[in-house]
Amino acid sequence: MTISETILITGGAQRVGLHCARRLVEDGYRVIITCRTMRPEWQDQPLNGIEVMLADFSTLAGIEDFIRRLHQRAPVLRAIVHNASLWLDDHQGAQAMQQMYMVHVQAPYLINRAAEALLDPQQVTDIIHLTDHVAQRGSKKHMAYCASKAALENLTLSFAAQFAPRVKVNSIAPALIMFNTDDNDEYRRKTLEKSALGIEPGPEVVYQSIRYLMDNTYVTGTSLTLNGGRHLK
Numbered sequence: 001m002t003i004s005e006t007i008l009i010t011g012g013a014q015r016v017g018l019h020c021a022r023r024l025v026e027d028g029y030r031v032i033i034t035c036r037t038m039r040p041e042w043q044d045q046p047l048n049g050i051e052v053m054l055a056d057f058s059t060l061a062g063i064e065d066f067i068r069r070l071h072q073r074a075p076v077l078r079a080i081v082h083n084a085s086l087w088l089d090d091h092q093g094a095q096a097m098q099q100m101y102m103v104h105v106q107a108p109y110l111i112n113r114a115a116e117a118l119l120d121p122q123q124v125t126d127i128i129h130l131t132d133h134v135a136q137r138g139s140k141k142h143m144a145y146c147a148s149k150a151a152l153e154n155l156t157l158s159f160a161a162q163f164a165p166r167v168k169v170n171s172i173a174p175a176l177i178m179f180n181t182d183d184n185d186e187y188r189r190k191t192l193e194k195s196a197l198g199i200e201p202g203p204e205v206v207y208q209s210i211r212y213l214m215d216n217t218y219v220t221g222t223s224l225t226l227n228g229g230r231h232l233k
């Protein structure tokens with residue numbers, strides 16, 4: 001089944017975002033991803049069914065420029081997935097809080113307000129914020145990251161109230177989804193021990209969560225827990 005609708009995924013050039021983009025293309029959607037740099041591998045291995053828009057959300061000008069270009073493209077959006085993120089710990093300087101605030105809060109806030117007009121008026125549509133389990137609990141090593149993700153959780157509530165009933169707005173709050181290549185064995189062992197299920201699930205569980213929220217007509221203003229039972233330990 002070919003669906004002409006388009007789904008926007010920010011930060012979709014790698015890992016979770018790219019996996020979800022590819023799975024949604026398999027479902028028949030057109031997908032637009034954003035990234036700061038084009039990947040050289042795309043020369044030989046093009047991203048079939050995925051359009052790429054360059055966007056750097058580290059400055060207001062960068063966010064506003066992306067919004068302007070998005071409006072020029074004027075896609076009929078079925079969903080917006082705010083996936084772009086920086087995961088900086090608290091040893092990375094005072095700028096880290098500002099950098100993560102721009103990506104996790106300022107960009108979703110401005111894009112949602114501007115892109116509401118691009119969401120398909122012919123059907124109920126979705127905005128999905130990728131937050132984090134630790135937004136509800138805090139973190140001793142990622143305080144600034146947590147605070148910015150907690151702000152994004154709060155934006156879910158505000159936008160859900162404002163955009164209902166035409167647009168559903170929800171968060172997905174993961175704990176470990178996939179490690180980074182430079183995570184050592186000790187870190188991996190300790191992280192896996194933090195959840196009741198003790199696994200590294202991989203990005204498919206985020207795609208499944210996006211599909212659940214898109215397919216369910218009666219869920220808005222919520223935060224979908226995706227944490228392997230981390231709250232049980």
Ligand SMILES: NC(=O)C1=CN([C@@H]2O[C@H](COP(=O)(O)OP(=O)(O)OC[C@H]3O[C@@H](n4cnc5c(N)ncnc54)[C@H](OP(=O)(O)O)[C@@H]3O)[C@@H](O)[C@H]2O)C=CC1
Binds near residue numbers: 083084087103131133
């Ligand atoms: N991986 C995990 O285990 C977990 C992930 N999450 C959340 O899930 C989502 C996906 O995670 P993951 O795939 O690991 O994310 P990544 O760390 O791979 O980051 C996703 C993308 O964010 C983009 N990004 C970073 N800074 C900026 C910026 N200033 N402007 C525009 N884009 C930017 C990058 O795009 P590029 O460099 O291409 O420009 C990057 O590819 C994130 O929101 C994350 O916080 C939550 C808990 C666990």
Ligand SMILES: Nc1nc2c(c(=O)[nH]1)N=C([C@H](O)[C@@H](O)CO)CN2
Binds near residue numbers: 084
């Ligand atoms: N933007 C990112 N956010 C997060 C990442 C990541 O790789 N990029 N990773 C995590 C961890 O997996 C954490 O959940 C477990 O140590 C959190 N957020």
